[in-house]
Amino acid sequence: MSRDIHAEVTAALIAAIEADPGDPVMPWHRGGGAGLPRNVASGEAYRGANVLSLWLAGEAKGCARSIWGTYRQWSALGCQVRRGETATPVVFYKAVAREREDGEEDSYRVLRWFPVFNVDQVEGFAPSDELGPALPRLADVDDFVRSTGAEITEGGDRACYVPATDRIHMPDGRRFFDTESGTRTENYYAVLMHELTHWTGHETRCARDLRNRFGSEAYAMEELVAELGAAFLCAGLGITPTVREDHARYLVNWLKVLKSDKTAIFTAAAKAQAAVGYLT
Helix, strand or coil, X not given: CCCCHHHHHHHHHXXXXXXXXXXXXXXXXXXXXXXXXXXXXXXXXXXXXHHHHHHHHHHHHCCCCCEEECHHHHHHCCCEECCCCCCEEEEEEEEEEEECCCCCEEEEEEXXXXXXXXXXXXXXXXXXXXXXXXXXXXXXXXXXXXXXXXXXXXXXXXXXXXXXCCEEEECCHHHCCCECCECHHHHHHHHHHHHHHHHCCCCCCCCCCCCCCCCCHHHHHHHHHHHHHHHHHHHXXXXXXXXXXXXXXXXXXXXXXXXXXXXHHHHHHHHHHHHHHHHC
């Protein structure tokens, strides 16, 4: 009887999910808040609804990095917003004090907003963060990726597939580091396999619906498909010897969005297997 690698990996992932392995870690961004949009001047992460708004705007614009700033903040750094680029609004509440007739003060909050631009919308920005050494590559896996014909841009600090441009964006390989799930090289390829599975969803390939908004059940299903596809590919290509714990951590996060419907993983597994079949 031939070995069914997809069934084996799915079973192992379900076992890991039921064990509640915890929250996922993005292996190219050290510290908390990995992947959160940040302000270029303060370095602080945006919060609340601004996070979702900037994520969606960055994906729609095809931005590979998650650094944002106002026109004035970019100008102060010697950068120039490109002509024709559109801003994304960021909202915040400002505390205002008003003196009453009795001499006491009332305080209240007023909603304010200001336009910001992504780093990929400006010219002249030189990041100051330090990168690690060159990433050791796996020649056979790189050959496989090239054979798919996918267009991949590497740089910045964001991993995503942008349907509008049909292009995969990967963080600079030097950003990756070792985790409990694998070496920095294994972590890089695991992320690349996730985005490559998303790439198969294009209407000219496996034709999955990639237009869904972040946080929706349809979006969650696509993330399940992508992470299962990554797990299948990592196992099939020998990138990692065993099922990675972080695949399970990522999957349980999206199963919660699907109201802990454990049967969803079997639907996603079938779509992931079709995606892997297309790639291989």
